[in-house]
């Protein structure tokens with residue numbers, strides 16, 4: 001079919017520098033002995049920073065070697081962009097090192113419908129949006145206003161390009177992999193690296209090849225492919241691995257369908273997912289006004305850059321026959337509990353659940369393509385012709401203004417509203433718990449969504465809501481039936497007039513015949529805006545949600561009589577057992593303070609266990625004043641030490657800081673005066689984040705020494721000065737002075753590179769960047 005297109009755009013800033021990438025890849029191929037490469041390797045390795053230096057001995061061992069990468073672009077969403085920008089501001093740069101965009105999507109709450117919800121959220125979050133917009137203007141970042149759509153959909157429609165490497169501040173970033181690129185979700189600290197041009201450290205992932213053969217048919221959709229795969233791999237099966245799809249089954253799938261598959265690779269923990277360049281990707285690029293990108297990609301593909309080499313080796317290969325795939329329904333409470341549709345009715349019965357659906361939700365960044373929406377509209381038309389309306393609330397979240405406006409123009413919205421759908425704002429809404437749903441509060445009920453995640457309470461905050469994931473068409477068909485056990489492939493719905501109605505398999509349209517329409521362009525940014533350095537950053541002086549960051553001071557200088565050793569440090573506590581970034585900086589109600597370091601720091605380690613006594617959020621202040629108690633909360637004692645100008649240290653257990661790249665988990669201890677953390681072991685990303693904030697992470701040489709140090713002890717580094725002065729000094733001794741005056745030394749190991757030592761000396765990585773600019 002021929003499709004009209006959006007007018008061709010200037011694509012200079014969004015076309016990957018293919019010639020340069022292929023040149024670099026040639027260099028790396030030589031270093032690697034010309035072995036065949038997977039597509040994911042080609043994309044990753046062509047973005048290595050300074051390959052000769054990084055690759056050293058010439059080997060990249062997948063799953064082991066750390067790569068230093070230079071991504072081409074970064075995108076941030078409104079909730080987490082706040083701290084990333086506050087940090088970027090403190091680096092003193094006048095513009096971002098790579099093109100960047102901000103997307104206002106997470107803070108919009110779904111209550112009654114698109115327009116009123118948007119207006120209400122604008123009022124509630126005005127100060128955050130004003131701050132983000134002013135920062136965007138100052139630094140030349142593209143600012144997508146509230147209402148413009150969901151970050152991942154907008155990235156796919158506007159920025160994604162085959163062979164590109166992009167970092168997005170969020171886990172479902174891999175959505176852009178639908179266009180044959182690598183889009184990797186990162187934490188805030190990594191987003192700041194991208195903005196400041198600091199190479200990004202990533203362990204070379206293993207590559208899982210997913211071989212697709214056959215063709216989807218009937219009710220099966222790309223969503224069912226990934227729901228099925230999630231069942232096979234489980235939520236941890238993709239950890240540290242990229243899913244690279246290949247084989248004849250890739251070719252016929254729409255670009256947006258592939259994006260759905262890539263999006264939900266996050267549900268199996270995959271670093272990201274990708275596909276070789278296809279004609280359907282090309283058509284999508286052209287339809288979205290990016291013909292110049294398509295032409296450049298065609299040429300790169302002709303040189304073999306956008307597909308795996310023949311004989312490329314995968315760490316594991318999974319084979320899937322699409323022809324035999326049936327729709328799946330996954331859940332509740334975990335995306336890897338996959339049940340084929342034909343068995344779902346009996347599954348519901350076996351579990352003893354009520355055979356009732358209480359709501360159906362479609363759309364989101366995962367499944368609101370034109371193809372999804374026209375397929376759903378086809379079902380709605382069939383049902384309407386039979387005189388049916390949806391039996392339960394049926395909510396639709398368009399992924400972007402472009403999708404919403406195209407749906408409206410092509411009467412898809414009319415068809416959905418005719419059968420009872422409520423169209424919500426182009427934003428995350430119910431997918432991220434921004435759904436006001438008082439009528440089912442505290443009630444056991446079941447919902448079906450076409451979203452990507454279904455952890456308990458995620459959608460409506462009610463832990464009793466069983467949330468299942470399915471394709472938009474299965475969700476829609478079920479919404480007409482109102483029963484969980486309904487199988488539209490085989491079952492009919494009784495009609496009020498007698499008789500019954502059975503759906504025909506849905507038929508959708510990949511791309512709109514009349515092309516996409518951009519809709520309300522007032523939501524959109526200026527493409528490639530220039531920084532406006534005179535812009536004043538908008539932060540209300542009495543704001544509870546935003547606060548300018550004050551740079552952390554260097555631990556070395558006149559105030560420190562110990563020269564280039566750290567000052568004497570008091571031990572705040574010995575943390576017992578698992579301590580993830582969520583233990584260090586809890587989420588939930590604290591999320592609203594993400595842009596306010598003073599307020600969010602009140603949650604420091606509040607769910608961590610003190611090894612002295614085994615209690616949670618309890619710490620001891622051995623030097624308390626007569627008016628204070630000895631026992632306080634962990635942030636309480638940390639604040640006392642800060643007020644007394646006493647820098648402190650933590651002693652922690654194995655794998656400290658696992659879980660995420662949340663930068664608050666490193667910022668907060670530093671904010672209260674934390675200067676050193678000695679661990680039995682660290683999670684690598686968090687360890688790097690600590691270094692970035694100017695905290696010295698050290699590893700016990702003998703893990704048993706962990707027990708020798710207690711709260712109130714004084715610690716002194718011995719050997720750090722030599723290290724800072726350039727000596728090869730792998731071991732740092734720690735002199736421990738117990739509260740009774742007894743002293744002994746404990747050996748520790750450091751992992752500081754020469755650059756990281758500069759960060760420590762400057763007080764933080766951003767201080768170091770700023771000092772170079774000044």
Ligand code: SF4
Pocket residue numbers: 105150151152170172364365366427428431432451452
């Ligand atoms: Fe994340 Fe859901 Fe928003 Fe997508 S729609 S970006 S998954 S919150």
